[in-house]
Amino acid sequence: MRNYVLRRLLVAVPSLLIASLIVFTLPRLIPGDVVQMMLQEKAYGKDLEDLRAKLGLNRPIPVQYVDWLGAVARGNLGESLWTRQPVLAELARRLPVTALLGVMALGVAILIGIPVGIVSAVRPDGIVDFLARSAAILGLSVPAFVTAILVTLLPAIWWGWTPRGRFVEFSSGPAAYLLQFLLPAIILGIASAAGIMRLTRGMLLEVLRQDYVRTAWAKGLRERIVVLKHGLKNALIPVMTVLGLQVAAIAGGAVIIEWIFGIPGMGQFLVDAIVQRDYPVIQGINLVIVTIVVVTNLTVDLVYAVLDPRIRY
């Protein structure tokens, strides 16, 4: 087990390093120069060079990469080329917003996906199963931004109700603050719920066919105990892996959802930074997101090993 943890960590480190290289290179491929954009037409050749030197953009790219990596290791993500604010401070302000949205979305996905999956598996081909599977197909086919638009559009047409456009700060009350995340989180979570429901159903169906479950029935245990204690425990292990993958999917989906609902999180920050060619900000956001995803996958793998005693590494 300890060997496995070590080996898994050893694999994660080069992945992160390569990811950091991708993170660093990508924004630099963006055509057009931030310096030219900042100075518009007012600049002469010398001014451009001066500003490049000031921002450290005139040095060779490998040198910039090593410098950047060193700074990152010390916890310094640089500062925005436009606002001169430290990227880390801005991220610290925005990450909790996206994290809250993500956690709520994941919560919605679990709360819908797993119970519906269980009911579906216990009575396969029943009415609930049929409805749930149809809904899941629908949930997988309708993209989150389409749902978001319909959800804001249809009530406006039918009842003249529109969601508030302005973002409520936490200082104006935790209830109102949390409430504004509810709708985006549900929309974001539904797409994930469909996948989780299908997997839970499939895994539970397979587990319930096994011999030890028949033994549990034969012992005269109640259905609840057989399904939840004997069946679900084993069925949920593969679901864990998919939950890990959903973190990446939700992080990606958050970009669009934040954009639609005007939530000042990482996604909005990223889109703005890309439009403005703000390298340090793009790098900072990508790095944080990738680190979260890698760490989540690592955690899932380790939890997996703990949960399933049959797995020996």
Added chain:
Amino acid sequence: MANSVGTLVARESVPRVWRLPALARLTLQFARRKPLGALGGAIVLALLLMAVFANRIAPYAYDQSIPMARNKPPSAQFWMGTDNLSRDVWSRVVYGARISVTVGFATVALATVIATAVGVSSAYLGGAYDIAIQRVVDAWMSFPALVVILSLMAALGPGLFNLILALSLIGSASASRVIRGSTLSVMASPYVEAARALGAGHLRIVIFYVLPNVMATIIILATIGLGTVILAESGLSFLGFGVPPPYPSWGAMLSGSGRSFMYYAPWMALFPAGAISLAVFGFNMLGDALRDVLDPRLRGSGRSPSGV
């Protein structure tokens, strides 16, 4: 199940007439076993026809302003109404199918070639090459697709070709992983060993023994990938990083200046939204059914622990 029999050369003497009824019978059989898959196939077919014959089906050009027809609700003349720039929404949805189909198929074709080259070579050559390639794939897969595509699109600039390139780079990473796994299992089979014992070269083994047997996996991945790519394209266009206007992409029709008009002219949003969902639904259903029929082992992801 595909096996080495598939690599035998078919007899030339078999009359060609027999192939079509056989294909039709297979299609019928597929439809009976997988009605949802057949429905998906029908939707995909309709989408293809719409894309190919867009200029015959659409009553107006996609960028044509029709005088005196601004924000008109659906009617006999304008099936899906008109938008805030007096353009016929039905015509734009029809032309939008071209974008979805072009981007979808081109991306999947490119991604499949890349994924097959990377996956098969990684599994076949093994060793340090395999380890290095797999770490890069790991890193690439750690990025949420939308985040890295956004960064790539910003780097490459807008445009149809760049969109296809960015989407296929992302799609190929995870597909290459599955193809690598498939190749590994094919390579362990006795007939590959037999071929090697007979003195077949590496290229011969890969082309005549490995590839035909990995083909089922590749076809399934490609079909399922189509739905994902169409979804991603619409999302990117929605954010304004896709095919530039005035060319109509379904995703772009839901965003931009039109968004504020949707409250007065909801048909502007409802029909493109329906088109995206229907297309993705069609490809997903067809892909799922093909997977079940061609290779049931691929059902459900994450069956085995993702050990190293």
